[in-house]
Amino acid sequence: MNKKLNRRGFVKLLTKGILTISGGLGLGGIIRFFAYYKNEYPANEINLGPADQYPLGSKTILNQVPAILHHTEGSYKALSLTCTHLGCTVEDSEGAFHCPCHGSGFNADGSVLNGPATQPLQTLKIELISDGTLVLYKQ
């Protein structure tokens, strides 16, 4: 069975080897090209977890939204912390909100305290679902 490899056989084997390596490289390149995953767009619905995490009277900054969640008597209210001027995140400042980018100011209820923003902070829809968790809708 010890068959001697002649020149023709060697070239044939070499050609097959080269084609196999080339195919592997090509396949690898294609896999690599398609392996890129786009960043996921921010979800519109955000599960805030069990409602009892937010006791009555609490005000919680939700950085992932960004918003502030206020648990008042009998309801939850969420106020967007996205400045209505150009979209920077406003900062809590002694009960009011202040935009660090261009200086807009908002009262605690989201109404405009000073410009350049002209529109109040957006109130976001929030829902207490049957399993006792809160779901916030960004739009």
Added chain:
Amino acid sequence: MGKRLTASIIFLLGMIVMFWLEGRRPDPVELLPSISGEPEYCLTCHQDLPEISPSHPVDIFGCVVCHGGEGLALDPDLAHSTMRGEKNPSDLLVVEASCGGSTCHSGSPTEDRDHIQRVTTSIQSTYAGAIASVRYSFGAQNDLIAHMGINAVQDNNSATDISFLTAFNPTQETQSSLLSFAENCLYCHISAEPLPGEDYARLTGCAACHSPLSPDGETTHTLTTAISYTQCNTCHNRGNYSLRDMQYHPREDQYSGRLHEYYQPIAQFVRCEYTLDCIDCHTRSEVMGDGDIHNNQDEIQYVQCRTCHGTKTELPRSYTIQNENDPAFRFALLNPVIDLSVGDTILITEHDEPLWNTRMLADGTYELFGKATRQRFVFQPVAGTNCGQNPDEQESHYCHQCHAVER
């Protein structure tokens, strides 16, 4: 068989090159700026750039809204192919597309926020005074009224007598001196490329003032309102233009240090003028224009010593900040050198521009914070001093007669 082997070797080499190129391609870094809501991949290569200013955070603005370009392209040539103003989107040729818009710098004129219109009609852009003066000197026009600017500009709501300027076109001038003027003397308006040399190095457009170069002359990804006198000096105080030979003549004296850099030997000045930076005294409308077309620099530059110091009989103008909407807060936010509060009394100019970096103190003196240096200065009004100035002689040059610094 030899042909098959050759073809397979060529195929292998092709695959190796493709794999290598694919390996060199960086993993795309996606940015989803909230202002546009459209993804862009500029950060794939430009993650090392610092944020340009606190007012323009990259996660809000992204890159494309200011710079243009192909935000989805990963090939550098393609990505940069449609950029506005190359590295400088604030060049006046493209500034409206880059920095304009009703919520940005073309905003409401009633709120004094139409910066682009103000700058494009300002003396720093039109160079109207120099053009009128030289054309008048050589008989090309009969008066010293501005008729021409570097670029044609129009202002239908001008509070001055000038509602438009046509573009200065030296090829239509008959005087050879005006051709020389155009060739040798138009390096200082903010659309002009500066003279060669590190003393003159600056960008054009808004960036001429707001984006200082690094000490080694490199462009920086910076927008600032804390503008040092050194930035003003890229056009000012470096030399003089001569009508005699229509050439620019750099200063010949050896100068170093703030005092000597600030003023040429022919000028008179007092200590506070060189201790402070230009923008500590000169206001936004003086420097960036007030939205109207003016004949020359003298018409727009109005701040005098008395603006801050008053006169022997009158304290400087001031007002007490009544609420959070006061524009002084907006200016102080952009360059937080002073912590203003409602109830503070600050100085205000004759044209009602707040000198927001000042504050009246309880003892009747005033404090001023350097906008570029952040240094605190305390100064007093002229009223109540032994100053013997004539009430009819209140301009700064009269103050210089007694208070000028010897050097």
